[in-house]
Amino acid sequence: MEHDILVIGTGAPETRGIADALEARMVTLEPGGAAGWRAALDPEPPAATVIVALFHPLHPPEPAVVLDPATWAARSDGPLLDWMVALGGAAALCADGGAILAVVDEVPALDAAGMAPEAGVAEGVAALVRSLALSEGKRGVRANTVSTPFRLMRKPPVLPPPPLAGFPGTFEGDVLESIRLLLSPHAAHFSGHVFPADRGRSW
C-alpha cells in the first residue's frame, strides 16, 4: 500500500515529476477534454492515495477587464471545470480510508493583481476539496490541498516581502516536500486544509 498512489494530470512536466518522485502510477488526461475524462478514469483500479495535479498553461498577468471571452474561458472556466471533473474522478477512485490531495497553482492574495482568473480557480479548488473532505470523510477518506505560487509568480512580490527567503519556492523543495508531508502518517488526521507552500506569504 505504501506506493499505491495514483496521480491524475494532463501531461504537465510537474505532474510527471510528482508521479516519478512518489513512484506512483499516472493517468494522463487530454487537456481541454474534461467531458471525456470520466470514461478515461473509470477503468482505473482504486488507489489508497489519489493526487490531482492539474497544471494548466500559463498566461501573462493582465487586468481582468481587458481579457477577451476566449482568454477568460482558457484561464478560468475551463480550468475550473477540469478540476471539478478530475476531483470527482479522484473521489470515485480513492479507496476507503485513503487520501485525496490536490496540488494547485495559487498566487498569494497580495500579489494577485493581473491573475484574477487563476485566483478564482485556486479558491474554487480549495472549496471543492473541502467538499470532498466532508462527503468522503464518512468512509475515512481525508482530502487536502497544496497550493503553490512557484509557477505563477513572474515578477517581484508586492511589498512587504514574504517572511521566508526563497519565495516563491521550488517544485522540488516546496511542492514535493509538502506533498510528502501531507501523505505521511504524521498527517493522517488532517482533512479539509489548504497548505500554501509559499514561504509564509499567505495563510
Place this chain on the structure above:
Amino acid sequence: MVSGTDSHVVLVTGASGGVGRGIAIACGQAGWTVWIAARRAAEGEAVADEVTAAGGAGRFVACDAGDDASVQAAIAAVIARDGQLDGAVHNATSGLSATKHGPLASYGVADMEDQIAVGVRGAWLLARHAFPHLKATGGALLVLTSEAGFEGKAGLPVYAGVKAAQRGFLRALAREWGPEGVRVNGLAPLATTPALVTAFAHDPEMEKRVMGRNPLGRLGDPVRDIGGAARFLLSRESAYVTGHTLMADGGACPVT
C-alpha cells in the same frame, strides 16, 4: 439613513426574487435607482415596482448574466437612461445550484458548466462591462458569494466551488481596481429564500444543522438583514472597504 445617496444608481443581477430582490428593495429604501437585471420579466417588473414603492426608482432590464452581449446591453440600458452607474451587484446564480444535490462524482459536466457560466463567468462579465462606469463614479462592485465557498459542502460541491472561485476573483479584482478608485467586495448571506426553503424540503435534517450552528437563532431577512449589508457595501459608508467578504449569516460560518 444612508449617506451619499444622491443620484445613486445600482444594477442587481438575478434580482427577480430571493436575496437579489431583498437587496433591490433595501437600496430602494435609501432612495436609490435600482435596475433589476433578470431573465424573468414578469417577476423582475414586480420587484421594480416594489423598489419604487419602497421609495426608490425601480427599473427592469432583461439580462442573462452568463451571456456577454446580454450583460453589455443591460449596462448600456442603464447608462442610456440614467447616465451613471454607482454600483453593480452580481447575484445571479444558476438554477441548478439549488436543485442538484449529491457528491461531486454524481454531477454531470453540463451541470458544472452551467453553474460556472452564471456564477463565475457572470461575475467577470458584469465586472468587465460595468468597470468604466464604476470608475467614472468611484463606485463599487459587489459579488454575492456564500459560506459554502469557505467551508465546502458535501452535497453542493459544485456550488461551493463556484462560490469560492467568486471570492478569489473578487479579492484579486480589488487589487486591480483599487488604484482606479473602484471597490470590490463580497457578501455571503444566509437568508430565508425560495432556494433555501427548497433545500430544507429536500433535506429536512439540513434545517436542523443550519439552525443549530447559528448563534442568532434565525435566518436572515432578505431585505432587512441581507439588503442592509449589501447597501452598506455599495454606499459611501464603506468607502474604505475593499477585497472583503462580509458574512451576513447570523454567525453561522465559523470560517472567515
